[in-house]
Amino acid sequence: MGDSHLLQLPQELLLLWHAHRTEILISAGFLVAIVRLTLHWRSTKTKAILTPPLGSPVTEKPIRFPEVVQEKTVPTAQPVKTNGPRRVKGVKKVKKQEQAKDERPPIDKIQPYIFYFTLGGSTKAYAEKLAESFILPDAKDRVLPPQVHDLTDIDYDDFFISPPKYDSPGTAAFYTILIPSYNIDTELHNFLSHLQETHHDFRIDTAPLQTLAGYSVFGFGDMQEWPTEQEGYCVQAIEVDKWMAKLTGKKRAYPLGMGDVKDDVELRLEEWRRGVQTIVDDLSQGKGLGEGVPGSGDPIESEDEADEDYDDGETLITITADLEDIRAPIPVDFTTSKKSTSTTTGPPKEMVPVNSPTFNSLTKQGYSIIGTHSGVKICRWTKSALRGRGSCYKYSFYGIASHRCMEATPSLSCSNKCVFCWRHGSNPVGTTWRWQVDPPEQIFEGILAAHYKKIKSLRGVPGVRSERFAEAMRVRHCALSLVGEPIFYPHINQLLAMLHAQHISSFLVCNAQHPAHLAALGPVTQLYVSIDASNRDSLRKIDRPLHRDFWERFCDCMDILRQKRYSHRTVFRLTLVKGFNIADEVAGYADLVQRARPGFIEVKGVTYCGTSTSAGAGLSMANVPFWEEVQEFVLALAAELKTRGVQNDGMEYGLAAEHQHSCCVLLADKERFYRENAAGEGKWHTLIDYEKFFKLVEMGGEFKAEDYVSAEPTADWAGWGRGGFDPRDVRVDRKGRPIEQKDEGRVVEI
Structure with missing residues (x-):
């Protein structure tokens, strides 16, 4: 009897399977899915919990990463060589500013200087007018009477290699420079060359004029002849402003002013003068030029923000020597498709172009x-x-x-x-x-x-x-x-x-x-x-x-x-x-x-x-x-x-x-x-x-x-003592009337 029941058990199990196989398969599928999801969820975690071996008690232990990192020293991996070209980006080493600024006595007096260049005399007239209006009645003890100098009359070494010296330690010079624009070669070219050579001269400090209280430049241009700055509008004034920024260590006290000589030069010059006077008054009171935003006083405008340097993970950044004195451009990017600026110079210009001033x-x-x-x-x-x-x-x-x-x-x-x-x-x-x-x-x-x-x-x-x-x-x-x-x-x-x-x-x-x-x-x-x-x-x-x-x-x-x-x-x-x-x-x-x-x-x-x-x-x-x-x-x-x-x-x-x-x-x-x-x-x-x-x-x-x-x-x-006038000719006065010749008869031999 017992044996018959045992023989019937597989048959009953088979009947049960046939009767409930659908439910069993569905349940098994759900179970497998739950297990797989659980394993996947555990594997995606940051491995904060270790899975114990199968059959052992489940005990979760958090891993202490800081202790592990401090105990182990990871050896430096050798750089992996790649087949493609690699960019080398040079980074200019920024020189530390000297502490002289902090050691200098506070400024309590300003000596303004007005430098100008002129061919026909108009810029000289503007300079003299500026000097007259530059005197501040309320600050006569703080702002000294301005000194006016023609750039052709001075020795550049006296003013543009080192500032003038004063008996009073609290007196500082302030330079204002009036520059007209010419498309011909004038002595202004030599002034620009002097500024450039001074900046590049390794025997002279990078900023030899940094003891100036400040400077500002005003340019005179003709927009009918040169409509834009790229075409030559106030180009010499822009150059002077750039080199002065380098020589003074970013001491631009007021923005570069520009005026059209055939339109609004009087208005623009007056606006610029008022702004400069305000700055000079502040400097004489010891307020200084202020901190300024990043880039204040730079020689030239910065490029577009999209062109700023950034670390892209592909560029090897190296610290190089000071590149200021290197004349030729250094190619730093061999992979970019950006069009490089041409360094070739154009043909020589005419010395005296037709219809030029x-x-x-x-x-x-x-x-x-x-x-x-x-x-x-x-x-x-x-x-x-x-x-x-x-x-x-x-x-x-x-x-x-x-x-x-x-x-x-x-x-x-x-x-x-x-x-x-x-x-x-x-x-x-x-x-x-x-x-x-x-x-x-x-x-x-x-x-x-x-x-x-x-x-x-x-x-x-x-x-x-x-x-x-x-x-x-x-x-x-x-x-x-x-x-x-x-x-x-x-x-x-x-x-x-x-x-x-x-x-x-x-x-x-x-x-x-x-x-x-x-x-x-x-x-x-x-x-x-x-x-x-x-x-x-x-x-x-x-x-x-x-x-x-x-x-x-x-x-x-x-x-x-x-x-x-x-x-x-x-x-x-x-x-x-x-x-x-x-x-x-x-x-x-x-x-x-x-x-x-x-x-x-x-x-x-x-x-x-x-x-x-x-x-x-x-x-x-x-x-x-x-x-x-x-x-x-x-x-x-x-x-x-x-x-x-x-x-x-x-x-x-x-x-x-x-x-x-x-x-x-x-x-x-x-x-x-x-x-x-x-x-x-x-x-x-x-x-x-x-x-x-x-x-x-x-x-x-x-x-x-x-x-x-x-x-x-x-x-x-x-001969000596005879006058030297040929007696065969007729000497006349200013009105053309003959002048009687007198034989002085004086002969002296040495």
């Missing part, structure tokens, strides 16, 4: 501009000689008739800004040639054509003599001394050769600032060097040279001139300016003569041009020496040279000729240009045998200055 100013003064950098002009002595009223000193000294002389220059640019220059600010300036270069053939043909055109325009002038007009249409001499620095022209030797090939003699004048050009100079009929001072300080004051090493260049030219005395007729040209280079400088001039040993020394009183620009340079009629003062100086110089000649090597210079109307006296080397005839009578021979000179040039060999000295002696009427 420089072009208009020079043509208004009577110049004819040839090509892009040359010029020609009719001298007043040419007009005088055409009417038989006398020639200039070159006729008395060297036999050159003024009506047959052409005054020209192949380079309107100069490296000096002499106080007595007739072209104050109207001609370009520069220390290196950075413009287009016209071929010498174009210059030669252009200056001749323009000169003849100007001569033809004088044929209807009353008093012009027909025979002299005919002679004037055949130029026999070219004075390369019109304006600028003729020796600066890269092809000056080729141009001189073209003149000599046409039997046109050449007088070339240089300013002793380009020794390399002077050393490479070829044959020239007579070589002049302007000697406007006898020492460094006087030269800087009167010539205002652009080169920092102007005195070293000057001395190098003296040594080169001594070498060329054997192959060229060399001349010292001394321009006497009362109050600048006359008093107590005779010995200094004698030192230079002894060093260079020129063949001739021309001593000439300055000619006052009578313009507002010359007055702005500090020159007036009071600076023009009288004829008697020039004579006194020449006698003193001749005596000094004679004394030195006796003591040393026999050097002796004598009074060879004079031209009173030009206020000019000629000293000549007695050894080479004083000759005795068969009767034993001594005569000066300063005239030139021009035909002999041309033959010597055509022969191509070496020759000396003595080889083309004229056999004809210097005219008696040109």
Whole structure:
């Protein structure tokens, strides 16, 4: 019985399975799903709970990660090399600011400075007006009267390498700079170059002007000519503002102001002035410039926020050395598709573009501009000689008739800004040639054509003599001394050769600032060097040279001139300016003569041009020496040279000729240009045998200055004490009335 029940059990189980299999399968499925979900949920947790082995008691233990991390040291993994390129991003090391700011005494007084640059005088007027309105009546004890300076009159080293020093420790300087915009080369370019060079000079601190209380710049522009900043609107002012921000260590006290000279310049300048005055008043009360938001005082605007540096996980960030002094751009990204900024410079610009302010100013003064950098002009002595009223000193000294002389220059640019220059600010300036270069053939043909055109325009002038007009249409001499620095022209030797090939003699004048050009100079009929001072300080004051090493260049030219005395007729040209280079400088001039040993020394009183620009340079009629003062100086110089000649090597210079109307006296080397005839009578021979000179040039060999000295002696009427006026001409007064000639009969030999 029991066995039968056991046999029936599987059958019953099978019946139960068939009867309830649906419920069993569904329940099993739910159970499996619950188990799987539970396991999945446990695996997604941060493993804070460990699952014990199957069959062991379930005890949950939290894992203490901090203790595990501190107990174990994870070895540094080796970098995994990838096949693709990798970017290297340089990060500029930010220099720690010196603690000098905190150590400085608090500011209790402000000394404002107003710097300006001008060509026509308008910016100067704005600067003077600004100075008048800058005085604060309520703060006279805190804000000192402003000082106004023309950028062409100062030594940049005195103001833009280190600020002025004061007796009171609480006094600080505040710079305001007024900058016009020009699309031509002016001395403003040299000021910008000075700021840039000062910033990049490793010998000078990164922020040498950081002791300034602050600075602000205002720019004058013309939106009709340059509508946007990218096209040149106030571009020079923007550059000055940028470099000043770097030199002062972000001391921009007030935003860069800009005004359109043909629209709202008065309004914008007044708004800017009020803002600057408010800042100056705050500074004088010790409030400082404030902290500012990030980026305040930066030299230039920051880029778009999307371009800011960030760590993308792919860039290797390295700390590099200071990159400020590296000129060329460093490629830092070889994978980006961003278009890089082109570093190529455009073609050289024209020195004097047509219709530029420089072009208009020079043509208004009577110049004819040839090509892009040359010029020609009719001298007043040419007009005088055409009417038989006398020639200039070159006729008395060297036999050159003024009506047959052409005054020209192949380079309107100069490296000096002499106080007595007739072209104050109207001609370009520069220390290196950075413009287009016209071929010498174009210059030669252009200056001749323009000169003849100007001569033809004088044929209807009353008093012009027909025979002299005919002679004037055949130029026999070219004075390369019109304006600028003729020796600066890269092809000056080729141009001189073209003149000599046409039997046109050449007088070339240089300013002793380009020794390399002077050393490479070829044959020239007579070589002049302007000697406007006898020492460094006087030269800087009167010539205002652009080169920092102007005195070293000057001395190098003296040594080169001594070498060329054997192959060229060399001349010292001394321009006497009362109050600048006359008093107590005779010995200094004698030192230079002894060093260079020129063949001739021309001593000439300055000619006052009578313009507002010359007055702005500090020159007036009071600076023009009288004829008697020039004579006194020449006698003193001749005596000094004679004394030195006796003591040393026999050097002796004598009074060879004079031209009173030009206020000019000629000293000549007695050894080479004083000759005795068969009767034993001594005569000066300063005239030139021009035909002999041309033959010597055509022969191509070496020759000396003595080889083309004229056999004809210097005219008696040109001798010392005779006045130097040709008696065959008629001297007239300002109204054209003849002046009776007086023979003074004064002859003095030294």
